[in-house]
Amino acid sequence: MSKKEREIREKRYSMESNLIYGRSYTPKWDFEHHLIPPISSSATFRLDNVQRGAQGFLEFAQSNQVVDLDSKEPIYIYDRLGEPNKDMLEENLSFAERGETAVTFATGMGAISAIFGILTLTGDEIVAHTILYGCTYSLLKNWYPRYNINVNFVNMIDPEEVRKAITTRTKVVYFETPINPTLELIDIKAIVEIVREANKDRAEDEKIRVVIDNTFATPFCQRPLELGADFVIHSLTKNIGGYGTDMGGVVVGPSWSRDWLLLYRKDFGAALGPKSAWNILVYGLPTLSLRMRRQQETAKVIAEFLCQHEDVNYVNYPGAKCFTQTEIAEKQMYDYDNNPAPGSMIYFGIRGDTPEERRERGERFINHLATNAYTITLAVSLGNIRTLIEHPGSMTHSAIPAEEQVKEGMDPGGIRLSVGLEKPEDIISDLEAAFETIQVAV
Numbered sequence: 001m002s003k004k005e006r007e008i009r010e011k012r013y014s015m016e017s018n019l020i021y022g023r024s025y026t027p028k029w030d031f032e033h034h035l036i037p038p039i040s041s042s043a044t045f046r047l048d049n050v051q052r053g054a055q056g057f058l059e060f061a062q063s064n065q066v067v068d069l070d071s072k073e074p075i076y077i078y079d080r081l082g083e084p085n086k087d088m089l090e091e092n093l094s095f096a097e098r099g100e101t102a103v104t105f106a107t108g109m110g111a112i113s114a115i116f117g118i119l120t121l122t123g124d125e126i127v128a129h130t131i132l133y134g135c136t137y138s139l140l141k142n143w144y145p146r147y148n149i150n151v152n153f154v155n156m157i158d159p160e161e162v163r164k165a166i167t168t169r170t171k172v173v174y175f176e177t178p179i180n181p182t183l184e185l186i187d188i189k190a191i192v193e194i195v196r197e198a199n200k201d202r203a204e205d206e207k208i209r210v211v212i213d214n215t216f217a218t219p220f221c222q223r224p225l226e227l228g229a230d231f232v233i234h235s236l237t238k239n240i241g242g243y244g245t246d247m248g249g250v251v252v253g254p255s256w257s258r259d260w261l262l263l264y265r266k267d268f269g270a271a272l273g274p275k276s277a278w279n280i281l282v283y284g285l286p287t288l289s290l291r292m293r294r295q296q297e298t299a300k301v302i303a304e305f306l307c308q309h310e311d312v313n314y315v316n317y318p319g320a321k322c323f324t325q326t327e328i329a330e331k332q333m334y335d336y337d338n339n340p341a342p343g344s345m346i347y348f349g350i351r352g353d354t355p356e357e358r359r360e361r362g363e364r365f366i367n368h369l370a371t372n373a374y375t376i377t378l379a380v381s382l383g384n385i386r387t388l389i390e391h392p393g394s395m396t397h398s399a400i401p402a403e404e405q406v407k408e409g410m411d412p413g414g415i416r417l418s419v420g421l422e423k424p425e426d427i428i429s430d431l432e433a434a435f436e437t438i439q440v441a442v
């Protein structure tokens with residue numbers, strides 16, 4: 001099948017069906033005879049003769065040396081440079097995000113380090129939202145200043161803050177939406193517009209790039225590249241992998257970035273293992289739509305239950321009637337068929353008169369669930385077929401005192417819930433029991 005025929009076929013069917021079959025043609029494997037792509041497991045590859053070896057090195061990360069990347073059989077050299085399972089997963093991930101190319105990494109943090117690594121030099125600046133996934137925050141706060149790359153943390157819920165923070169040295173504008181852990185939303189198009197204006201008089205290699213961590217939404221619910229962002233990153237460990245068996249990460253972006261990302265991965269070394277790539281390729285992506293649809297339906301029911309609950313202050317869920325940012329959700333969170341797609345993550349606040357009381361009640365609520373609930377598990381991570389819960393105020397962000405958390409825009413009583421595949425009634429019944437315990441003791 002030619003590339004052209006493949007494209008015609010892919011256009012004829014929905015993305016959901018396309019993701020089940022995977023890209024219908026790849027030069028990386030013979031799909032005419034394999035229903036499932038084989039697990040390849042080879043740290044190194046036979047090169048036949050030195051000429052072929054030399055050709056392989058010449059072509060690696062030199063896409064300008066290869067006339068037709070999409071139909072030419074690659075020369076594989078060594079796993080860290082590339083091998084069939086990762087390459088096939090990359091084709092499918094860029095397809096799912098509607099990007100030009102994708103490069104995978106060993107973890108989400110591997111992908112995040114790589115995108116900053118290729119876009120910044122000493123002396124450059126990054127503008128990032130104040131609240132980020134904990135390790136991303138630590139990378140930008142603790143490591144980048146050591147390389148004299150300064151990070152300006154601003155509240156992007158007001159996009160004008162980005163305009164004010166951009167300087168001639170800014171190279172990257174970085175954020176998550178929905179934000180971890182608060183589930184607040186940042187208006188992608190508004191930020192893209194501001195960056196576009198700032199880029200007007202900049203040369204191509206001086207342009208500011210908008211990079212979005214799309215882990216919470218998944219490409220099923222939101223495709224930032226279609227909204228004008230330059231790069232999307234994912235932790236594949238979460239909903240794309242889906243079962244919590246493997247770690248992984250990916251950067252999806254324009255074709256020019258592929259060589260840079262491959263070189264970065266080659267030298268910094270965070271290559272995704274082929275067996276993990278295979279799991280995500282064979283189990284994760286083909287079931288993404290199915291899982292997201294079911295998890296999202298359940299999340300909507302749970303969010304409405306929480307909106308009504310007297311011990312709950314507020315519910316941040318892009319699809320909840322009581323959520324304050326539904327307008328932004330409607331603008332940017334929709335599935336492949338343009339239906340509203342609020343996702344499977346919920347953040348809600350436990351009521352309490354003081355920050356300390358909210359933290360304390362949150363802690364009791366969670367500890368009750370941890371010992372008694374069957375359908376809710378206390379664990380970090382998210383995007384799993386099991387419902388997972390965590391209390392950032394006393395866990396991931398426990399180093400920050402309750403009062404300080406409030407100053408930083410965090411609620412010490414905030415609870416993050418990642419909805420899985422269990423029956424909604426069971427999850428709600430476990431939640432109800434936990435709410436009862438915090439009432440009795442008050």
Ligand SMILES: *Cc1c(COP(=O)(O)O)cnc(C)c1O
Nearest residue numbers: 107108109133180215235237248
């Ligand atoms: C988990 C996560 C990451 C990091 O991914 P790892 O695979 O754990 O390295 C980054 N961003 C968000 C939003 C995440 O949830």
